[in-house]
Amino acid sequence: MSEVVSEKAGSPPAAPPAQPRAAGARPRRNRIKIAATAVLVLFLVLLPILVGSEVAYLKVAQYILIGAVGGIGLTLLVGQAGQLSLAHPFFLLVGAVSYAVLAGDPEESDDLVGLGLPPLLALVGAIVICGLIGLAFAPVAGRLRGIYLGVASLSLVFLGLWLGQSLEAFTGGTSSGRTPPTFELFGFPFSNAEPSPTLFGVAIEKQQRLWYLFLVLAAISYLLARGAVDSRIGRSWRAVRDNEAAATAMGVNVTRVKAGAFVISSAFAGLAGVMTALWLDLVKPDENEFTGSYSLTVSIAFLAIVIIGGLGSVPGAVVGAAVVFGLQQFFLLGANEFGWFADAEFGGLNAVVLSAFVYGAAVVLVVLFEPGGAAAVGRRLVARLSPSDIPSAPRGGRSTPGSEPERNDDDPTA
């Protein structure tokens, strides 16, 4: 693939050529970018030391990474490939259960199926299983579009509820669920095993280890997603999203591309499912369809992540995850730490209610004023840093309802 093509990737045929770049602006931005990346990575790597004994904040950070991995998967599907899906929690459930079954100790219980595979293999296996189930749903995804596909995909959540309750040998049943096996990498357990190494005086125990595991998994997901968006795969997704007839004319196999997007998105959700199981130390199917770890509420939360982050933007999904998955937990911790909402004994405003308002308001505000989401805000900030570098006119494309001409596809720096 030549550099010229990749520069113009996904632009509508009629788009004007990118403006010539001012010499000198580029290297300066590179340095800023490298420095910013290094600082961010350093911050994330040192987070367990920064929070020290306040492990609860590390737990929130882990949770945000789960949301980020799942959100990235969904933003590829909804934003890049243009297929609305509410089935994410179902794939989370499949991923969590698959991991528990594949890695489960066969001797653990007579009532539970366990294959005793190494945890790493089980993790990969769970992702593959989710991808395959996504492929099985692809014929449906290929025939429907828009809200119809959303409603059809919703059926998977109900299917998951029913299967979770029925297949007790796999899921452990709704009563007690089952404990997922501890993750291990080449004999190194992600649990409180002695002796634990220390890092600047902070012992690297179970939660710190899980943080690094999640960080690596999230980083891999992020880089893979960015790679997909930047490459031929991403271009074919956007072509199909914008105009199926035109995509066909350009030689894109529409059916295959749509199916592929669903498979990849499901695989990301499967990984998020495995992470959920490790985070909760528990695989337990929901008792009803509205509350729980794999319920409709989670469908909506993931959709909110994608909208707040900006449809199709990979970094945006990470920001969205921080808002949606992180905010409530953060409020709760603050509420206990500093005694906020202490009067809310019998009803009234408390952390849970407030955070629901905040993220509800965030969705409404994004749709009204910034349909490009956090990605568009980020892009504007970058543009202000180096005004000569970014074309002043938005380059057209798809956005959240409200059709503000902002786009999140081609410019991964956003």
Next chain:
Amino acid sequence: MILRRRAGRSATLAAALASTLVLAACGSTADTPADTAAGAGGVKTDKGVTDTTITLGIMGDTSGVFKNLGAAINAGNQLWADDVNAAGGICDRTIQLEVVDHGYKADTAKTLYPQLEPKILGIVQLLGSPVLAALKQNLIDDNVTAAPASWSSEILNNPNIMMIGTTYDLEVINGLAYLQQEGLLADGATIGHIYIDGEYGGNGLKGSKYYADKHGMTVKEAKITSTDTDLTNIVTGLRGDGVTAIVLTTTPGQTASALAANQALGLNVPVLGNNPTFDPALLQSPAAGALGNLYVAASSPPFSSQTPKAAAVAKAYKEAYPGAPLNAGTNVGYVEGLVWQNVLTKACENGDMTRAGIQTALISLTAVDTEDLVGELDYSSPGAPPTRGVYIAKVDPAAEGGVTEVATVFTAPEAESYKAPFQEG
């Protein structure tokens, strides 16, 4: 673009370099020093106990689906702590409560727990079966003893769970025995059981199956989810099966629907419910007129109970929280505190108020007296419910809290012989 690619690569390199530097700063230590210390009065302590205070945690629900019940349980815990502190505390230390609200969500509880854990000795109230399931391993890892506000015998395989009162399966067994004793049920009858799939419902169903097996009865099972609202078609089906009694392990709203259908269809059979099936708010609902057939089996006495201690707690609650909802939660919360009081006193006598010392003290208790707020409790055999008696109450709109007591601490012979899932021997 080439430049940008290069920038990306440099950024990756920088990141790799940064993480290597960090890793280079790593060391390794094998052991952390045991932070056990002998405090005032020569008592060994570790977490949550100072020379002047004992801190216990509450992980309750004041914003989720059980907020009415949850707030009353919290209030019960607080009333207990106030009483103890007014009487001079335990082991020359006052009781402090750290309250957190998880809104009945397992993910929230999972985040809140690590914040709470370092501050407390144990948990005086841990509400909600999904929360319990998610925290099971944490409790074991940190050796934190917790009194659950959830009464399934399926959780008794966790040694750190201090069950207070009896379990859902035994509530149903005792309740059915009571109905039979009153002549409302006969051997060989057909009974219907409507239950929510999950820990709560599944455990209740175990009880009715056991009782039916003992008395040649047939159980017609109807599985629902906790969000179903209309049970009319299920009750219609049960009428077709010719049931002579219905057991409910449901939410209060579902109870109302089942009872309304029971009356409207002319079935009018006695209905037995577990403790959580009834909420006084139902008496203000359109189904109020149909509630008369409901019997409620519960470990702790109803709000209107004449049991002296229960009456005293009810009085204190109304004074301290005027206008707050009246339900059985107050007694539940108070009795959780009373059992903790027994355990703490015992641990103090043993001179060991560490978390391990609490465990030792707990299993040495064979007859905890709670002034009849629950039956006498025996913690010496882990895995078995500590008591098997229940209070039976009947709906009575005139009574405070909506139910009136018809039998005090009632233990059927079938309940004595029942073997709980994790009971040994």
